Amino acid sequence: MPTSPSSRIVLVTGPTKSGKSEWAETLAMQSGKSVIYIATAQTNADDPEWQQRISQHRDRRPADWLTVEAPENLIETITTAPSSCCLLVDSLGTWVANLLEQDSITWAATEQNLILSLERLDNKDVIVVAEEAAWGVVPAYASGRLFRDRLGQLVRRLGAVANSVYLIAGGHVLNLSLLGSPLPTPLNEKR
Numbered sequence: 001m002p003t004s005p006s007s008r009i010v011l012v013t014g015p016t017k018s019g020k021s022e023w024a025e026t027l028a029m030q031s032g033k034s035v036i037y038i039a040t041a042q043t044n045a046d047d048p049e050w051q052q053r054i055s056q057h058r059d060r061r062p063a064d065w066l067t068v069e070a071p072e073n074l075i076e077t078i079t080t081a082p083s084s085c086c087l088l089v090d091s092l093g094t095w096v097a098n099l100l101e102q103d104s105i106t107w108a109a110t111e112q113n114l115i116l117s118l119e120r121l122d123n124k125d126v127i128v129v130a131e132e133a134a135w136g137v138v139p140a141y142a143s144g145r146l147f148r149d150r151l152g153q154l155v156r157r158l159g160a161v162a163n164s165v166y167l168i169a170g171g172h173v174l175n176l177s178l179l180g181s182p183l184p185t186p187l188n189e190k191r
Helices: 020-030 048-060 074-080 092-098 104-119 142-161
Strands: 008-014 034-039 066-069 085-090 125-131 164-169 172-175
Touching: 008 020, 008 142, 020 034, 020 048, 020 085, 020 125, 020 164, 034 074, 074 085, 074 104, 085 092, 092 125, 092 142, 104 142, 125 142
Parallel strands: 008 125, 008 164, 034 066, 034 085, 085 125
Antiparallel strands: 164 172
């Protein structure tokens, strides 16, 4: 089911420190709607470098943006957000990492529920920031491979339903929706 004409899904993806979040924030400001920033990161007072990263994101946001922390309950947060707003989800990779303990059946249902919640938006824009975690070497440990595979599959599925997909790399923004062609949906994923 496609989103309503008054709703949009935007995917912003790229490697670490590429400017994904800044581009997503720019798009959110340009939406003309009130912005709800959905933070998927969990604070950790024992990790000052992580706290610094969170602070940098927080300090960059306009004061009138509402911030909602949703380290695990992203789907509920999206579906219960008010209409006529712009949701900025930062980031999908952190959310996947937070749910890595789910078994494969539970994860498949979670992934499907996220896609369905995005397809059923009610007059909302959703901008999702997602890392491209699989551009490097194959991790030598099982949890790293599981994370990389789950995030990669979810980004692919999200890209298939998004109205716009942007890749941030080398200090440039590339609109993949204009430059590329979507992959066909695999037969085992057809609805």
